[in-house]
Amino acid sequence: MRIRTIMLFAVSICIGFSIIAQANSTDGMNLFVSRKTISDLEISIGSEQLEIDNIRKRTEEAERKLGEYEKIMADADDSLHESLLSELSVYRAMTAFTEVHGPGVRVVVDDSTADIPAWIDINAFIVHDTDILRIISDLSKGGAEAISINGHRMYSGSTINCNGYTVRINDIPEAKPFIIEAIGDPARLSAAMIGPNSYGVSLREYYGMIFTVQVEPDIVLPARPAGAAFRYAQHADRQTPPASEQP
Numbered sequence: 001m002r003i004r005t006i007m008l009f010a011v012s013i014c015i016g017f018s019i020i021a022q023a024n025s026t027d028g029m030n031l032f033v034s035r036k037t038i039s040d041l042e043i044s045i046g047s048e049q050l051e052i053d054n055i056r057k058r059t060e061e062a063e064r065k066l067g068e069y070e071k072i073m074a075d076a077d078d079s080l081h082e083s084l085l086s087e088l089s090v091y092r093a094m095t096a097f098t099e100v101h102g103p104g105v106r107v108v109v110d111d112s113t114a115d116i117p118a119w120i121d122i123n124a125f126i127v128h129d130t131d132i133l134r135i136i137s138d139l140s141k142g143g144a145e146a147i148s149i150n151g152h153r154m155y156s157g158s159t160i161n162c163n164g165y166t167v168r169i170n171d172i173p174e175a176k177p178f179i180i181e182a183i184g185d186p187a188r189l190s191a192a193m194i195g196p197n198s199y200g201v202s203l204r205e206y207y208g209m210i211f212t213v214q215v216e217p218d219i220v221l222p223a224r225p226a227g228a229a230f231r232y233a234q235h236a237d238r239q240t241p242p243a244s245e246q247p
Contacts, residue, residue, distance in 0.1 A: 100146050101220040102183040105190055107135065107200065107213050110177035114208035125207050127176055129162045134199040135180060136160075142192025144182040148221045150174045155224045170225065177210065186215045 109132065112125035132149065139147060147154040152169045159170060166173040182189055193200055193213040204211040 097223055099220065099223050100183060101218055102145075103186050103215075103217055104144070104181065104183040104219045105139075105186060105193060105213055106216050106219065107139075107180040107182070107193060108177050108210065109135065109180065109200070109203070110210035112208040113210065125209065126165070127167070127178060127209065129160045129167050131199070131203060132160055132167065132178060132180070135193075138192045138198055138200070139180070139182045139184075139189060142182075142184065142189045144184045144189060146183045146221050148181050150179055151222060153222050153224045181216075181219050181221060183219055183221060190215060 109127055111127055114125065116122055116125055136147060136149075136154065149160070149169050152158070152172065152174070159168070161168050163173050166175055167178070168174070190213055192198060195201070200211045200213070203209040
């Protein structure tokens with residue numbers, strides 16, 4: 001009986017020491033962590049801290065700009081409104097949405113008045129759409145800022161094409177003579193029209209067509225048609241890639 005008690009006591013002591021040893025080895029503060037794990041954690045914490053700093057800086061910058069915008073809006077007066085309207089007027093004039101006026105030239109083009117023998121093709125002596133297009137090209141090279149043909153304002157969507165013995169301008173048939181008016185530096189525009197290599201002069205000298213150029217101190221050009229607007233082109237938001245670039 002005594003031996004049994006002693007053995008039980010010894011087993012109890014062993015179990016007690018085992019429990020204490022296990023408790024000490026599993027304490028969260030005393031677990032073994034490799035140096036690499038510590039280094040990785042330090043790098044991760046450093047990166048997160050940098051990101052937090054960057055976010056804080058961007059937030060401060062956004063708040064600063066917001067304050068500036070709020071101050072501008074608070075201090076805005078009629079002069080700002082007038083400035084915006086003036087800028088809008090310039091863009092409308094550049095895109096032919098409004099009537100414009102200024103110095104320039106008036107060009108008149110008409111069929112030849114020469115006696116043409118029956119065996120010669122008469123088409124070479126009448127004004128075609130290509131002739132008008134070449135003259136407009138010369139005016140553009142001369143710095144024309146705005147152009148009209150028979151009262152039709154030229155813009156990015158303008159069309160000029162033959163229609164029998166007439167020429168359709170912006171889809172409207174126009175008879176001769178063709179009066180082309182352009183606003184710009186009169187000296188440059190005149191030089192572009194009557195220079196030795198100009199297309200209009202060649203029409204007059206080689207085909208006998210009527211081609212006159214007159215400088216005008218102030219020409220009034222109408223706005224483009226009210227219904228003329230973009231059908232396919234849309235505002236491009238550069239933050240969104242075009243459909244062709246999207247995955």
